[in-house]
Amino acid sequence: xxxTMLANLDNLAELVHTPLFGLLLTLASYRFALWVYGRSNSLxxxxxxxxxxxxxxxxxxxxxxxxxxxxxxxxxxxxxLGPATVALAWPLYxxxxxxxxxxxxxxxxxxFGATLSAAIAVGLAWWLGAPPEVVGSLAPKSITTxxxxxxxxxxxxxxxxxxxxxxxTGIVGALSAGPIFRLLRVTDHRVKGFALGLVAHAIGTAxxxxxxxxxxxxxxxxxxxxxxxxxxxxxxxxxxxAQYL
Numbered sequence: 001x002x003x004t005m006l007a008n009l010d011n012l013a014e015l016v017h018t019p020l021f022g023l024l025l026t027l028a029s030y031r032f033a034l035w036v037y038g039r040s041n042s043l044x045x046x047x048x049x050x051x052x053x054x055x056x057x058x059x060x061x062x063x064x065x066x067x068x069x070x071x072x073x074x075x076x077x078x079x080x081l082g083p084a085t086v087a088l089a090w091p092l093y094x095x096x097x098x099x100x101x102x103x104x105x106x107x108x109x110x111x112f113g114a115t116l117s118a119a120i121a122v123g124l125a126w127w128l129g130a131p132p133e134v135v136g137s138l139a140p141k142s143i144t145t146x147x148x149x150x151x152x153x154x155x156x157x158x159x160x161x162x163x164x165x166x167x168x169t170g171i172v173g174a175l176s177a178g179p180i181f182r183l184l185r186v187t188d189h190r191v192k193g194f195a196l197g198l199v200a201h202a203i204g205t206a207x208x209x210x211x212x213x214x215x216x217x218x219x220x221x222x223x224x225x226x227x228x229x230x231x232x233x234x235x236x237x238x239x240x241x242a243q244y245l
Contacts, residue, residue: 173200
């Protein structure tokens with residue numbers, strides 16, 4: 001019996017270092033987070049993205065799995081971020097007639113918002129004395145992760161830090177959106193959705209869909225446009241910015 005138990009423990013230890021473990025841990029954590037979010041009547045502080053990270057943070061050190069290994073285990077989920085982002089085109093298509101009526105304000109807000117988001121992050125990091133690599137990692141903080149990890153390569157930043165900055169930006173945006181909308185008396189779902197997608201990317205878009213399909217469609221549009229503008233402009237402008245860091 002003792003030999004059998006040792007063999008089972010060895011098999012379990014081997015399982016921990018396979019992609020199956022990372023996938024199961026991620027999916028179980030997210031399912032738990034959805035349950036908590038539902039039980040809390042959708043309180044922003046219990047947003048699934050935030051709650052789901054807690055079991056992962058607790059379990060990984062206990063089973064001696066570092067972040068790099070966990071990231072390799074969950075590459076399939078990371079890959080699906082791209083198709084999931086593209087799938088946002090469907091609700092946008094359903095709201096296409098509404099989008100056309102406000103196309104000019106959308107384009108102006110996108111350019112202004114994308115520029116301001118990157119400028120604030122870069123300016124604050126530089127002012128606080130962060131090294132150039134850290135400043136470069138924070139520049140694409142307001143675009144979705146699949147785009148940010150590619151853009152950060154042109155700014156000389158760290159991919160892991162950029163991914164973390166993107167996640168924190170999304171969480172803060174989703175948490176603060178409700179109180180800010182109430183303070184500013186924003187009732188138009190188009191404005192709510194576009195603001196969430198522009199500032200808080202995919203996490204903000206998920207939050208926007210809770211307001212309705214129209215808000216979700218405008219959030220998806222903002223997410224895509226902000227990512228496009230940043231991906232084109234930031235690598236081109238960064239050499240000029242970097243000489244002042």
